[in-house]
Amino acid sequence: MRFQLTEDQRALKAGMRELLERRFGAAELRAATVDEPRLDRALWRELGEAGFFALCVPEADGGVGLGLPEAVLAFEEAGRALLPGPLIATHLAAGTVPGAAGGETIVTAVDAGLVEWLAQADVILGDTAGAVPLRSMDPLTPLHRVVDKGEANPLAVLLTAAEQLGTATRACELAVQHARTREQFGQPIGAFQAVKHLCADMLVRAETARVAVYAAAVTSAPADIAAARLLADEAAVRGARDCLQVHGGMGFTWECEVHLHLKRAWVRAQRGGGNTESEELLAADLVA
Amino acid sequence: MDLAYTPEEEDFRARLRQWLGEVLPKLPPAPDPSDWPGRRAYDLGWQRMLHDAGYADVHWDASPTTRLIYLEETERAGAPYVGANFVGLLHAGPTIAAEGTPEQRARWLPPILRGEEVWCQGFSEPGAGSDLAALRTRARREGDDYVVSGSKIWTSHAEVADWCELLVRTDPSAPRHRGITWLAMSMDAPGVTVRPLRTLAGSTEFAEVFLDEVRVPVGHRVGAENDGWRVTMVTLSFERGTAFVGEVVACRRVLRELASEARKNGRWDDPVLRRRLGRLNAEFRALRRLTQWNVSEASVSGVPGVGGSVFKLRYSHARQELYDAAADVLGPDALDLDRAWVLDRLSSLSYTIAAGTSQIQRNIVAERILGLPKGR
Numbered sequence A: 001m002r003f004q005l006t007e008d009q010r011a012l013k014a015g016m017r018e019l020l021e022r023r024f025g026a027a028e029l030r031a032a033t034v035d036e037p038r039l040d041r042a043l044w045r046e047l048g049e050a051g052f053f054a055l056c057v058p059e060a061d062g063g064v065g066l067g068l069p070e071a072v073l074a075f076e077e078a079g080r081a082l083l084p085g086p087l088i089a090t091h092l093a094a095g096t097v098p099g100a101a102g103g104e105t106i107v108t109a110v111d112a113g114l115v116e117w118l119a120q121a122d123v124i125l126g127d128t129a130g131a132v133p134l135r136s137m138d139p140l141t142p143l144h145r146v147v148d149k150g151e152a153n154p155l156a157v158l159l160t161a162a163e164q165l166g167t168a169t170r171a172c173e174l175a176v177q178h179a180r181t182r183e184q185f186g187q188p189i190g191a192f193q194a195v196k197h198l199c200a201d202m203l204v205r206a207e208t209a210r211v212a213v214y215a216a217a218v219t220s221a222p223a224d225i226a227a228a229r230l231l232a233d234e235a236a237v238r239g240a241r242d243c244l245q246v247h248g249g250m251g252f253t254w255e256c257e258v259h260l261h262l263k264r265a266w267v268r269a270q271r272g273g274g275n276t277e278s279e280e281l282l283a284a285d286l287v288a
Numbered sequence B: 001m002d003l004a005y006t007p008e009e010e011d012f013r014a015r016l017r018q019w020l021g022e023v024l025p026k027l028p029p030a031p032d033p034s035d036w037p038g039r040r041a042y043d044l045g046w047q048r049m050l051h052d053a054g055y056a057d058v059h060w061d062a063s064p065t066t067r068l069i070y071l072e073e074t075e076r077a078g079a080p081y082v083g084a085n086f087v088g089l090l091h092a093g094p095t096i097a098a099e100g101t102p103e104q105r106a107r108w109l110p111p112i113l114r115g116e117e118v119w120c121q122g123f124s125e126p127g128a129g130s131d132l133a134a135l136r137t138r139a140r141r142e143g144d145d146y147v148v149s150g151s152k153i154w155t156s157h158a159e160v161a162d163w164c165e166l167l168v169r170t171d172p173s174a175p176r177h178r179g180i181t182w183l184a185m186s187m188d189a190p191g192v193t194v195r196p197l198r199t200l201a202g203s204t205e206f207a208e209v210f211l212d213e214v215r216v217p218v219g220h221r222v223g224a225e226n227d228g229w230r231v232t233m234v235t236l237s238f239e240r241g242t243a244f245v246g247e248v249v250a251c252r253r254v255l256r257e258l259a260s261e262a263r264k265n266g267r268w269d270d271p272v273l274r275r276r277l278g279r280l281n282a283e284f285r286a287l288r289r290l291t292q293w294n295v296s297e298a299s300v301s302g303v304p305g306v307g308g309s310v311f312k313l314r315y316s317h318a319r320q321e322l323y324d325a326a327a328d329v330l331g332p333d334a335l336d337l338d339r340a341w342v343l344d345r346l347s348s349l350s351y352t353i354a355a356g357t358s359q360i361q362r363n364i365v366a367e368r369i370l371g372l373p374k375g376r
């Protein structure tokens, strides 16, 4: 049993992080949070060239031919970087919708009564009849409400969990960075146990979510995916909240990126296969 | 990243499973929890059977994955717990194996493996629990002996132990961590008095141990004089690791039993309870994955990773949540000590205290893993 990342998987994850830091770092993140957010099509194509969308498409069909564990690692990094766009819908459409694999075509999909990035997408999967825009809480995820509820795709649920894991990890990092440098009462606030324990709990939740998400990627079992979803949602949402708390008044400002992590975590928590469904699925599993 | 076992590991699992299937039906019934001599005999008897079948040292020599398989299989088959052999097999034995002299290894290790001697852990004192380095039990050198006086508390299985891994202060003038020594003390030595303490669950699981001018031969010192803190860290690193794997398997079984009990008594129709059990299913699945992750890491790096504290924090809390949910399934029966799960609910309260409280674990995670500064 080697339930650890392989060298190749480590390299893939590092490569993805490097690409995103270079192309979508703090400055780009800030620049993207404007009133009318747009997707960076050049970046989208670059991701396509890097194989992000075609990761799981078989080599025979022109894809990278890797598996779900690799996809999960890539989406974890995307989540960590707060990369905007209908990434999951496009990834799942690679191999069926022309241009999706290479990042030329942006695909979005109806999911749990909502559509992300409807106006910017080239292809929309699902019934968007009567789509009404809503004033999205997440400045980087334009949303439309639709009548069609759609059906939760387990792969989309797992990749959402992977993005949440990225957020959970990033929130913990940001909190720890701040706690080590910000001083009050003559010492770094991270020396205060109340702050220290918030951070420790963030790490514990993130690491628990990590093993759940990675294991679900290995087994693809519905109960494992549901468990990953529950734990990753919890780790992301509570992690981002606690991170905001650790930042004090600064955490309540638009300037500080923390709110963006929390808002995105909330957006993802609304996607298909949410908490109630996952809990019911796992309850049913106990008596199966 | 995979969850597959090698053919050798699968082979080990199959042999072990077959053996367990043969021997467990022949095992005598477990003694009453209050029958201490009976428990000692039962736990040692089980260890002897493991020894004769070649599984005695699975906690020491086997690879982490083999140990994981052992713990999973024994729990699945309903085999006895390590019980009174816990300290010998999981702390003292590995510490002596790592730090002891050849004579010490020859003297103490075989009886542990053969199920002949029971050990207990005399670390905590009334004034030194979380702050272990504050311990005050004193030992002064007299010829070939240390003469030990002081007292220990919360000593599990002290009533039936032959040996005690004992921490004493040998240099009171040295900085706290520098004047400590690790001794193996015979529990039969004159001057040792054991006074059982009653736990909140009603049993006498642990005891106070009073030491009045107890003579311990210098040859029973493991590691150098005043180097006991380092040896202690070795001991504590064995305390976490995979120790709880079997229990996670057991918790998952209890969870299924809870669900089926709830279906019988109608509580399953309550969506709040049902969803709570569903969430616990997620929790214990993840805890199992966390052990697999930690074990894989240890197989690569050779040392138990930082995962121990992460696991301990999450597991001790989850175990309490599990038995709280059991109380909800049971309703008024949750107050009846004769019902299954009620005593377990009480004992689960110790999990966030023993072997380092949750607060101490959070300090460890924050300072050693996240690198946050130590408080003043």
Ligand SMILES: Cc1cc2nc3c(=O)[nH]c(=O)nc-3n(C[C@H](O)[C@H](O)[C@H](O)COP(=O)(O)OP(=O)(O)OC[C@H]3O[C@@H](n4cnc5c(N)ncnc54)[C@H](O)[C@@H]3O)c2cc1C
Pocket (backbone or CB within 6 Å): A193, B120, B121, B122, B123, B124, B125, B126, B128, B129, B130, B131, B153, B154, B155, B156, B157, B205, B206, B350, B353, B354, B355, B356, B357, B358, B359, B360, B363
């Ligand atoms: C069932 C059981 C079996 C045990 N078996 C053994 C055994 O066999 N051998 C042995 O040596 N010991 C044993 N122990 C002792 C155990 O290790 C201690 O109880 C534990 O380390 C806590 O120490 P304490 O009881 O002195 O509590 P204290 O240290 O007094 O702690 C009291 C409270 O203060 C908190 N606290 C203390 N220091 C800090 C801090 N720095 N920051 C934040 N909070 C803090 C603690 O978290 C706790 O909530 C056992 C305990 C139990 C419950």
